[in-house]
Structures are given as C-alpha cells and as structure tokens.
Amino acid sequence: MTSSQSAVSYSDQQLSKSYQQMSREAQEMKRRRRRRFQxxxxxxxxxxxxxxxxxxxxxxxxxxxxxxxxxxxxxIQQMVLATMIQQKRKVKDSAVGLTISKDDVIISIGRNCEQQP
Structure with missing residues (x-):
C-alpha cells in the first residue's frame, strides 16, 4: 500500500466515521423532537x-x-299571585261591606223619613 492509498483509506475511514456520527446525531435530534412534540x-x-x-x-x-x-x-310569582288574590278578596269584601253599609244607610234614611211625618 502506498502512502497515497493509505491516505485515501484513512480519509474514507474519517468520512465513514463522520457520516456515522452525523447519522447518530440526526437520530438523536429526531428522538428529542419526538419527545418534545409528545x-x-x-x-x-x-x-x-x-x-x-x-x-x-x-x-x-x-x-x-x-x-x-x-x-x-x-x-316570587307565587307570592305575587297570592298577594293579588288576597287583595282582590279584600276589595271584594270591602265592596260588599260598602254595599251593605250603603243599604243600611238608605234603609235608615228611609225609616227616618217615614217616622218624621
């Protein structure tokens, strides 16, 4: 083997080692990216x-x-409804009371008129 052949052989070995190293680094970078992505x-x-x-x-x-x-x-709606019903009853009761009172007054006025002559 001549010195030029041994230099080429050494150069090929260096290239092969460099290629293997780059390949390992690329695979490691892929793994890291996968892990990071995962x-x-x-x-x-x-x-x-x-x-x-x-x-x-x-x-x-x-x-x-x-x-x-x-x-x-x-x-609230039930309470409002109950309050409205109570108020209607009160109004109805007071209206009946007013009517009765009015009748009583009319009757007593009528009686007073009859009694005076």
Missing part, C-alpha cells in the same frame, strides 16, 4: 382536558345558578 401534545391534551373540565364545572355551576334563579322567580 410532551407538547401531552401538555396540550392536559390543558384541553383541564379546559373541558372547567367548562363542564362552569356549565354545571351556571345550570345550578339558573335553577336557583328559576326557583326564586317561581316563588
């Missing part, structure tokens, strides 16, 4: 699940609050 996906999934859970909690809370508001509105 961790990002996991974080995004976790965030997404957290957001979904928060939305579900908010929806449940809003639903419960809506139920409470609806129940309060129904109670």
């Amino acid at each position: 961790s990002q996906v996991t974080v995004e999934e976790t965030d997404l699940m957290s957001n979904v859970e928060q939305e579900a909690d908010n929806s449940k809370r809003n639903s419960e609050e809506s139920d409470v508001v609806l129940n309060n509105q129904q109670m």
Whole structure:
C-alpha cells in the first residue's frame, strides 16, 4: 500500500466515521423532537382536558345558578299571585261591606223619613 492509498483509506475511514456520527446525531435530534412534540401534545391534551373540565364545572355551576334563579322567580310569582288574590278578596269584601253599609244607610234614611211625618 502506498502512502497515497493509505491516505485515501484513512480519509474514507474519517468520512465513514463522520457520516456515522452525523447519522447518530440526526437520530438523536429526531428522538428529542419526538419527545418534545409528545410532551407538547401531552401538555396540550392536559390543558384541553383541564379546559373541558372547567367548562363542564362552569356549565354545571351556571345550570345550578339558573335553577336557583328559576326557583326564586317561581316563588316570587307565587307570592305575587297570592298577594293579588288576597287583595282582590279584600276589595271584594270591602265592596260588599260598602254595599251593605250603603243599604243600611238608605234603609235608615228611609225609616227616618217615614217616622218624621
């Protein structure tokens, strides 16, 4: 083997080693990217699940609050209706009382007129 052949052989070996080293580094970079991507996906999934859970909690809370508001509105409507019924009864009772009082007054006036002559 001549010195030029050994230099070419050494150069080929160096190129082969460099290529293998670059190939290993490229594979390692791919692994790192995959891990980083997987961790990002996991974080995004976790965030997404957290957001979904928060939305579900908010929806449940809003639903419960809506139920409470609806129940309060129904109670208020019932109270207003009961108050209106009571007021109508009072008006009706007082109107009957006025009519009776009016009749009594008319009768007593009529009696007074009859008694005077």
